[in-house]
Amino acid sequence: MRNPLNKRLPREFSKNSGRYIGIFLILVCTILIGSSFLATMDSIIYTINQNDDECRIENGQFESVSTISEELKEHFKNKGISVVENFYTTINDYDGNAKILVFNEREILNIPSVFEGNLPDKENEIAVERLFAENRNIEIGDELTLNNRIFIVTAKISLPDYSSLFKSNHDLLMNTIDFGISIVTKDGFNRFDKNTLTYRYSYRFENTSMSESEKRETTEHIQKQLLLDGITLQSFLTDENNQSISFLREDMGKDGPVMKVFIYILIIIISFVFAVLTNNTIESEAAIIGTLRASGYFKREIIAHYISPTIIISVVSSTIGNALGYTIMLKPFQDLYYTTYCIPPIKMQFSLEAFITTTIVPIVIMIFINWFMLYNKLSLSPLKFLRKDLSKRKQKKAIKLPDFSFIKRFRLRVILQNKVSYLVLFLGIFLSSFLLMFGIGLDPLINHYVDEIDDTLPYEYQYVLKTPIEVDNGEKMEIYTLGTWYKLGKTDINVSFMGVSENSTIFENIELPEKENEINVTKPLAQKLNIKIGDELIFKDDYYEKEYTLKVSGISDYSSSLSAFMKQESLNKLLDYNPDAFNCYVSNESLDIDEMYLAKYITRADMVGAAKQMMQSFESVIQFINIFSIIIYMVLMYILTKTVIEKNELSISYMKVFGYNSSEISHLYLNATTITVLGSLFICIPLEALCFKYVMIYVASLVEGYIEFYLPLWVYVVIIVIGILAYFLINTLHINRVKKIPMSEALKNRE
Amino acid sequence: MKLRMNNVHKYYGEGESRVEVLQGINCEVNEGEICVLLGPSGSGKSTLLNIIGGIESADEGCIDIGDACTSNMTEKQLTLYRRNHLGFVFQFYNLIPNLTAKENIEVCAYLSKEPLEINELLRTLGLYEHKDKLPSQLSGGQQQRCAIGRALVKNPSILLCDEPTGALDYHTSKEILALIEIINQKYNNTIIIVTHNDAIKNMAKRVLKLHDGQIVKNYVNDTVISAKDLEW
Numbered sequence: 001m002r003n004p005l006n007k008r009l010p011r012e013f014s015k016n017s018g019r020y021i022g023i024f025l026i027l028v029c030t031i032l033i034g035s036s037f038l039a040t041m042d043s044i045i046y047t048i049n050q051n052d053d054e055c056r057i058e059n060g061q062f063e064s065v066s067t068i069s070e071e072l073k074e075h076f077k078n079k080g081i082s083v084v085e086n087f088y089t090t091i092n093d094y095d096g097n098a099k100i101l102v103f104n105e106r107e108i109l110n111i112p113s114v115f116e117g118n119l120p121d122k123e124n125e126i127a128v129e130r131l132f133a134e135n136r137n138i139e140i141g142d143e144l145t146l147n148n149r150i151f152i153v154t155a156k157i158s159l160p161d162y163s164s165l166f167k168s169n170h171d172l173l174m175n176t177i178d179f180g181i182s183i184v185t186k187d188g189f190n191r192f193d194k195n196t197l198t199y200r201y202s203y204r205f206e207n208t209s210m211s212e213s214e215k216r217e218t219t220e221h222i223q224k225q226l227l228l229d230g231i232t233l234q235s236f237l238t239d240e241n242n243q244s245i246s247f248l249r250e251d252m253g254k255d256g257p258v259m260k261v262f263i264y265i266l267i268i269i270i271s272f273v274f275a276v277l278t279n280n281t282i283e284s285e286a287a288i289i290g291t292l293r294a295s296g297y298f299k300r301e302i303i304a305h306y307i308s309p310t311i312i313i314s315v316v317s318s319t320i321g322n323a324l325g326y327t328i329m330l331k332p333f334q335d336l337y338y339t340t341y342c343i344p345p346i347k348m349q350f351s352l353e354a355f356i357t358t359t360i361v362p363i364v365i366m367i368f369i370n371w372f373m374l375y376n377k378l379s380l381s382p383l384k385f386l387r388k389d390l391s392k393r394k395q396k397k398a399i400k401l402p403d404f405s406f407i408k409r410f411r412l413r414v415i416l417q418n419k420v421s422y423l424v425l426f427l428g429i430f431l432s433s434f435l436l437m438f439g440i441g442l443d444p445l446i447n448h449y450v451d452e453i454d455d456t457l458p459y460e461y462q463y464v465l466k467t468p469i470e471v472d473n474g475e476k477m478e479i480y481t482l483g484t485w486y487k488l489g490k491t492d493i494n495v496s497f498m499g500v501s502e503n504s505t506i507f508e509n510i511e512l513p514e515k516e517n518e519i520n521v522t523k524p525l526a527q528k529l530n531i532k533i534g535d536e537l538i539f540k541d542d543y544y545e546k547e548y549t550l551k552v553s554g555i556s557d558y559s560s561s562l563s564a565f566m567k568q569e570s571l572n573k574l575l576d577y578n579p580d581a582f583n584c585y586v587s588n589e590s591l592d593i594d595e596m597y598l599a600k601y602i603t604r605a606d607m608v609g610a611a612k613q614m615m616q617s618f619e620s621v622i623q624f625i626n627i628f629s630i631i632i633y634m635v636l637m638y639i640l641t642k643t644v645i646e647k648n649e650l651s652i653s654y655m656k657v658f659g660y661n662s663s664e665i666s667h668l669y670l671n672a673t674t675i676t677v678l679g680s681l682f683i684c685i686p687l688e689a690l691c692f693k694y695v696m697i698y699v700a701s702l703v704e705g706y707i708e709f710y711l712p713l714w715v716y717v718v719i720i721v722i723g724i725l726a727y728f729l730i731n732t733l734h735i736n737r738v739k740k741i742p743m744s745e746a747l748k749n750r751e
Numbered sequence: 752m753k754l755r756m757n758n759v760h761k762y763y764g765e766g767e768s769r770v771e772v773l774q775g776i777n778c779e780v781n782e783g784e785i786c787v788l789l790g791p792s793g794s795g796k797s798t799l800l801n802i803i804g805g806i807e808s809a810d811e812g813c814i815d816i817g818d819a820c821t822s823n824m825t826e827k828q829l830t831l832y833r834r835n836h837l838g839f840v841f842q843f844y845n846l847i848p849n850l851t852a853k854e855n856i857e858v859c860a861y862l863s864k865e866p867l868e869i870n871e872l873l874r875t876l877g878l879y880e881h882k883d884k885l886p887s888q889l890s891g892g893q894q895q896r897c898a899i900g901r902a903l904v905k906n907p908s909i910l911l912c913d914e915p916t917g918a919l920d921y922h923t924s925k926e927i928l929a930l931i932e933i934i935n936q937k938y939n940n941t942i943i944i945v946t947h948n949d950a951i952k953n954m955a956k957r958v959l960k961l962h963d964g965q966i967v968k969n970y971v972n973d974t975v976i977s978a979k980d981l982e983w
Contacts, residue, residue: 001861003861004850004854004857004858004860004861005847005861007850008847008849011849012849285847287841287843287845288845288846288847291839291841291845293806293830293833294806294833294839295837295839295858295859295901295902296830296831296834296835296837296859296862296905297830297862298830299830381806381807382806383801383806383807386806
């Protein structure tokens with residue numbers, strides 16, 4: 001015989017469909033976001049790693065002014081290093097202003113992956129990097145005119161050495177609109193003028209199991225050997241230094257822990273919601289449970305029955321969440337990466353970790369919290385259940401209330417009676433309005449950051465030089481990077497030391513320290529390290545293995561970097577340089593400096609653009625967070641406030657019999673909830689702002705820079721308004737519900 | 752199954768507020784007997800019933816059911832004891848609201864290895880026509896019949912009824928008592944009925960009167976009358 005109690009389950013789901021659908025929706029959303037996000041991320045990591053092997057990604061590259069000899073290549077080959085030509089020609093004026101690098105076909109290293117079409121076969125055929133092609137609306141079969149030569153597009157491809165499209169390695173920003181990569185056949189490549197070629201060589205270590213130190217030694221050997229052979233290098237980049245390769249590697253996986261924490265917090269809150277609901281069911285069915293226990297049902301059998309809805313909802317939600325996560329939600333998440341990076345076609349993998357994180361762990365958390373509550377509750381004797389006395393304390397005395405009016409005391413009693421529901425409601429409001437604050441607040445926060453950079457950056461152009469050269473109009477300065485210990489991040493961070501001329505007109509607002517062992521630090525640095533004037537900091541120069549102790553003499557409103565200012569002379573003295581040494585120009589006008597002398601070139605637009613780009617990449621996620629947090633708001637409020645009415649259905653019925661009208665009853669019961677919701681909203685706001693601030697500090701501990709916490713007043717107002725609107729919408733449903741409670745409820749046989 | 756109460760004591764409260772609600776109860780109820788426990792409110796009759804039913808423990812003394820003593824039983828053994836030997840009927844039915852009458856009975860049939868045939872039981876209870884109704888669609892008397900059916904379906908040796916007619920009108924009460932009588936005759940269970948209705952004693956073979964936790968009267972009724980002839 002099947003357990004007849006199981007027949008209750010479909011009826012329970014049908015009777016309380018609103019409650020279960022709400023929980024189901026939150027769970028499905030949480031799990032589908034989590035599983036699709038984590039599975040996509042894992043699949044991309046897998047795809048990239050596999051692609052790097054299959055396509056034989058380079059370990060580094062160098063560009064020389066001339067070709068290298070076959071003997072030298074042979075020498076490297078004997079050392080286990082494949083060095084291959086990766087020549088390209090640069091088209092600077094495609095479709096007006098876009099820059100395209102046209103590479104010769106690749107057979108040994110950095111082999112392309114094809115998204116669509118076929119690799120070029122004829123001299124007039126070309127394959128174009130997919131992201132650039134999409135951004136420029138280039139389709140297969142289109143004709144491209146490059147240096148007056150016409151090519152037909154035969155494929156959209158990705159290249160392992162260009163997973164991120166950085167026009168130049170010293171750029172701050174990727175540029176997927178004005179910068180593209182393409183590949184032609186050998187014959188096609190010969191159509192370009194040899195004088196326009198850049199002699200790039202890519203190298204790869206054939207021993208793929210080399211340690212980091214072995215790789216470093218081998219790289220040094222290559223550099224040394226090139227110098228010995230009299231090769232004049234224009235650039236030399238290892239894969240780690242090459243942003244086009246390393247940027248994606250470093251970015252991937254960073255968001256995973258945040259997503260996991262987000263999932264777990266939500267699951268815990270939903271578990272508590274379930275626990276509250278089950279607890280209410282236990283209380284309302286106390287006599288039935290007492291009867292079942294008296295009839296011979298074991299505690300475990302009762303627990304199994306009452307935990308069934310939790311298990312069913314968790315398992316069904318997880319299954320559907322995962323199914324949707326691996327199907328309809330994959331594309332949006334894949335597109336997040338496809339629209340940012342030039343990655344090969346993602347090979348979707350089943351991610352065991354994502355499955356455990358988004359399915360097993362949530363189910364275990366849900367079951368454990370509910371089992372614990374049930375086990376604890378059902379440890380009471382059958383008699384206590386029969387007497388509906390579910391208090392563990394021996395004598396439950398009414399809490400004495402101040403001598404308020406009857407109405408106030410009544411509402412207080414409702415709040416006290418439902419304190420657990422209200423506590424979970426408070427947590428739910430806290431979490432959902434925190435998400436909302438995050439969603440709404442990120443835009444002004446980043447805009448503020450951008451504005452601060454824009455407002456405080458005292459120059460338009462910065463040129464970091466490889467070698468000091470004299471040019472007109474620029475202001476010379478010395479820039480040097482030293483490390484200092486960052487306690488919170490448990491790591492060293494780099495601080496840009498800026499040796500500024502005493503007569504600087506560009507940095508005239510910065511008070512340069514008088515003493516040689518003093519520094520004036522930027523606001524972001526002071527905030528990140530939590531330092532104040534008078535503090536002493538230890539800086540390390542890892543390269544020369546030196547340490548410097550410097551005292552903070554001032555904090556400047558300069559927001560664009562983690563920097564310390566000194567007089568140029570003082571910095572040079574500290575570094576044992578010539579007093580006039582310099583390696584950088586800053587200027588408000590563009591300077592005429594050949595790119596070969598530049599190590600880095602930054603403009604105001606770059607600095608501001610980098611911040612804006614960061615915001616753009618968040619935009620779709622932010623919209624999603626906002627919608628999701630409003631759903632959580634509504635569902636949690638609906639479920640938890642509904643339990644208050646359900647618990648008091650009989651009392652409400654009595655009140656009607658006594659002569660109270662529905663409006664008066666709503667005032668008594670629902671206003672208690674209104675007070676709690678509004679109180680929670682106002683209490684939560686400062687707590688959320690504090691949490692947001694700490695989140696920003698935490699984020700700062702993970703990344704190089706520092707974004708100051710900033711939220712304008714309107715963000716707080718919007719959150720409260722959304723909260724109030726959401727509540728009043730739900731409250732209207734409840735008012736109707738109160739109206740529908742019949743008076744006959746009170747007149748039925750009741751114990 | 753013979754039921755014996757040996758010097759059963761029960762206390763509530765501590766220190767000065769300690770009250771002895773059962774002050775050494777000794778008596779026997781024979782197999783197949785209907786026993787009525789009478790007494791005013793607070794006399795200890797429900798407490799005694801709960802101790803017999805193993806849902807409350809005696810502070811001293813024990814209840815012997817056949818060869819077993821409930822005071823030596825663990826919680827698990829007590830649950831098995833209730834599962835295998837007892838059926839409970841309460842004043843307020845305690846039916847599961849979202850199960851039909853038949854399904855409510857099945858809830859306890861599930862616990863028994865050899866439950867009674869449910870449809871036949873429903874006919875005995877006069878509920879066959881109403882078997883697919885939810886408790887909210889049944890009258891008070893029908894709900895109590897259903898509760899009796901739920902207790903009885905396991906074919907328990909002892910049926911414990913705590914004020915089974917307490918929430919019912921005169922006629923329905925008589926119907927329920929008549930049903931209990933029929934059940935006793937049909938299944939030969941020992942039935943203990945707690946009531947404050949003095950008239951019910953007339954249908955019982957054994958009558959126990961409690962006052963302030965003590966048995967003040969314990970006698971065998973020689974002139975048992977049928978439940979349908981009871982008057983109050």
